Amino acid sequence: MKYSLPLFFLLLSLCCQAQPIRLAGQVLAKESGSGLPYVNIGILEKNIGTASDEQGRFALDLPREHQQETLTFSAVGYEELSVPVAELRSMQPLVIKLQEKEMQLQEVVVRSRKLRVRRLGVTGRLSVVWGQPEQKEGHDIYEFANFINVKGRETELLSAHFYLTSSKLDSALFRINLYKDRGGFPGERLVEKSIVQRLSAKEGWVSINLESFSVYTDDNFFLGIEYLPAANTDKFAVTLGGTLGGTSYSRKSSLGAWEKFSGVSLSGYVTVQQ
Incomplete structure (x- = not known):
């Protein structure tokens, strides 16, 4: 004893x-x-x-x-x-x-040539390919991103598109992020504008209008979609569509490390005017 x-x-x-x-x-x-x-x-x-x-x-x-x-x-x-x-x-x-950032007005380029509407990114999907992070603890975000190659052209972003589904929710809150290319990975934000929208989680493509945000660039960038789960909501209630081939990027946590994976791609693209 x-x-x-x-x-x-x-x-x-x-x-x-x-x-x-x-x-x-x-x-x-x-x-x-x-x-x-x-x-x-x-x-x-x-x-x-x-x-x-x-x-x-x-x-x-x-x-x-x-x-x-x-x-x-x-x-x-x-x-x-x-x-x-x-x-x-x-x-x-x-x-x-x-502290709020001091914003600089974005330069708007006026061109005389006729512009074309294009789709940049991954426009296809395969029914057996879905995206979800592996980590399964904590109430936190997860995020996927695709590399968008604008080929040096002056580009105006018109809309973003993703394929979503959920067996538990009718809709969910997402933030659309646009990142600069930093050594082949998503880096600083391309624009300091909060693009948060509630999107339908019924299986299918969803669209986010970007015209009101006046985003112009001639640099390659990353298009990200960040899931913002509500309190007491399963972090894994929503999955994102994908397809075979190519490369995509993901992170499992707020401010976490980006991971690059090859062989599968997130079904996500932007429509632009060039």
Whole structure:
């Protein structure tokens, strides 16, 4: 019996060490004080993260081995902010305020030649090919992306198209992201505009009108679709169509590492005017 008490304390100590660090708070716009929805929150490139809800609230269970890391908060149209986990743990209440970015007007190119409407990306699909991330824990986003080659032409984006299906939901919330090409992977955002829409999850193609966002580019870019699951919703309730051949990209978490996979492609394309 003399060994029971020390053993009990040892087991209690090991149990406490295994418990994750709970971070729960809210992300606000610094100027207005309003909650910022769908902020990507995570440890860069580590596939550990979450996203804020419609009121900017978030909760993240962080494994203790990452207590010396830095958590990054990234929202479209706002300056990215990185804060050490140790500092976040000491904040009561935990409130993060993001500064709005100073936007530069995009240059509009006027051309005299007749323009053509084209479809760039993967326009086909195969009924046996579907896209879902492998990781299956936590309430977080997942995202797929396709490389879009504009061939150096001045390009206006008109719309984006994806193939979706769900056996559990009639509709779901998605964010369409446009990324610059950074060494063959999605990099910085091409435009600082939040393109969040609720899309039908009944099997078929969905379209997102991009004309109101006035996106022009002559550089190759990546077209991404980011699933924003609602609270208490299965992260894997929606799948995306695909096809054989080509290359696509995915990430399993907010601000996580992008993975490149070959042999299958996401069914996603843009219509453009060139």
